[in-house]
Amino acid sequence: MTQLVSARKGSLTPEIVKAAAREGAQSGLLLKEVAAGRAVVPANMNHKGLVPCAIGRAFTCKMNVNLGTSGLGSGLKKELKKLELAMQLGADAVMDLSTGGDLPKIRKEIIKRSTLPLGTVPIYEAIKRGGGAKGISRQLLLEVIEEQAEAGVDFMTIHAGLLRRHLPLAKGRVTGIVSRGGAAMAKWMELNNAENPFYEEFDRICAIFRKHDVTFSLGDGLRPGSLADACDTAQFAELDTLGELVKRSRAAGVQVMVEGPGHVPLDKVQMNMTRAAKVCRGAPFYVLGPLVTDIGAGYDHITAAIGGALAAWHGAAFLCYLTPKEHLGLPELEDVRQGIIASKIAAHAADIARGLPGAAERDLAMSKARYAFNWERQFELSLDPARARCMHHEGMAKNAGLKKKFCTMCGPDFCSMRVSRTLGRRVAA
Numbered sequence: 001m002t003q004l005v006s007a008r009k010g011s012l013t014p015e016i017v018k019a020a021a022r023e024g025a026q027s028g029l030l031l032k033e034v035a036a037g038r039a040v041v042p043a044n045m046n047h048k049g050l051v052p053c054a055i056g057r058a059f060t061c062k063m064n065v066n067l068g069t070s071g072l073g074s075g076l077k078k079e080l081k082k083l084e085l086a087m088q089l090g091a092d093a094v095m096d097l098s099t100g101g102d103l104p105k106i107r108k109e110i111i112k113r114s115t116l117p118l119g120t121v122p123i124y125e126a127i128k129r130g131g132g133a134k135g136i137s138r139q140l141l142l143e144v145i146e147e148q149a150e151a152g153v154d155f156m157t158i159h160a161g162l163l164r165r166h167l168p169l170a171k172g173r174v175t176g177i178v179s180r181g182g183a184a185m186a187k188w189m190e191l192n193n194a195e196n197p198f199y200e201e202f203d204r205i206c207a208i209f210r211k212h213d214v215t216f217s218l219g220d221g222l223r224p225g226s227l228a229d230a231c232d233t234a235q236f237a238e239l240d241t242l243g244e245l246v247k248r249s250r251a252a253g254v255q256v257m258v259e260g261p262g263h264v265p266l267d268k269v270q271m272n273m274t275r276a277a278k279v280c281r282g283a284p285f286y287v288l289g290p291l292v293t294d295i296g297a298g299y300d301h302i303t304a305a306i307g308g309a310l311a312a313w314h315g316a317a318f319l320c321y322l323t324p325k326e327h328l329g330l331p332e333l334e335d336v337r338q339g340i341i342a343s344k345i346a347a348h349a350a351d352i353a354r355g356l357p358g359a360a361e362r363d364l365a366m367s368k369a370r371y372a373f374n375w376e377r378q379f380e381l382s383l384d385p386a387r388a389r390c391m392h393h394e395g396m397a398k399n400a401g402l403k404k405k406f407c408t409m410c411g412p413d414f415c416s417m418r419v420s421r422t423l424g425r426r427v428a429a
């Protein structure tokens with residue numbers, strides 16, 4: 001029985017209890033939200049050792065880390081190190097987007113080690129096995145999906161919303177179709193002069209998902225890849241189909257979330273979130289960024305975090321991190337670290353703005369530790385303690401610096417907090 005079917009029956013599952021406890025929420029609230037489709041708990045029955053999490057607006061905003069090999073770089077060992085780092089830095093989910101090497105073997109190793117929910121994009125493996133978009137058959141797609149579900153994948157990106165009638169709408173775009181799965185599906189439809197097989201086989205995919213309790217992450221194959229293409233008719237036509245698929249997934253007893261844009265200017269982020277929530281009837285919205293400018297190459301973890309914070313404030317429940325390497329190459333370990341922290345800052349900032357109970361407690365503790373010059377406590381409370389510690393020690397003697405009531409930023413004479421702490425005190429003559 002899926003989490004959704006159990007929740008509708010009012011029956012608490014161990015996964016719902018654990019996911020709620022993880023963030024100090026009432027399990028009854030999560031049960032209600034899952035039953036209504038406003039939250040999901042991705043938890044494939046075959047994923048042993050999973051620590052489940054709740055993704056939905058009533059809970060803290062979650063963030064995902066993409067990892068995986070490409071045909072031109074990396075390997076299993078390197079990607080497993082990224083997974084380890086993601087778990088260490090408190091990521092909420094990972095997606096294996098591998099396109100190079102032995103994909104089933106890579107996925108198996110990642111699932112074995114990942115306590116985080118794992119997502120995949122099955123069309124990548126279908127393209128590899130079919131030798132390109134042309135070689136994909138409906139049977140192959142279903143086989144790949146079934147195999148990945150049996151292997152324990154918790155959520156899958158399924159590009160079922162991009163239809164033949166949408167393709168002409170994307171013709172005049174500056175950056176065309178930037179989703180890898182979306183571009184491959186568009187090519188397949190053109191070559192075969194046929195409708196999107198994910199869409200046509202949707203009921204059979206639902207049956208596979210229901211059997212193993214895999215959560216849909218409905219892919220936005222037409223997400224804008226530039227500010228110029230944001231909010232165009234192609235993007236919103238696909239969104240309408242995604243709304244229809246949300247209804248069908250729920251009717252089949254399968255949990256569903258929806259993927260969102262892409263590149264969106266700051267002033268259009270809120271409108272996108274509101275529209276998606278309405279069209280997709282409150283299904284958790286999972287955004288890639290959004291990037292609020294196109295010129296941040298080398299720093300796109302920042303452009304994405306700006307858009308992510310705003311998106312999460314106004315409706316998104318799940319952020320996909322971006323690294324400084326976005327648009328430029330396959331990320332290395334340090335890029336992954338920077339991407340995770342940037343995304344966690346965005347998610348946390350939104351939780352505070354939304355007034356989630358307890359969200360600002362850690363910030364208050366940090367401020368108190370700062371004013372008390374309690375350096376160890378500050379490191380402990382920061383999102384990346386190792387980096388905070390290392391930066392503090394630069395220019396300060398490692399141990400002696402921890403006792404100082406100032407740092408190298410202003411020095412003892414100009415340390416405003418040091419001066420502030422003496423205000424009102426009598427100065428001895």
Ligand code: SF4
Nearest residue numbers: 407409410415416417
């Ligand atoms: S020296 Fe400046 S930055 Fe450092 S603790 Fe004092 S006020 Fe803060």
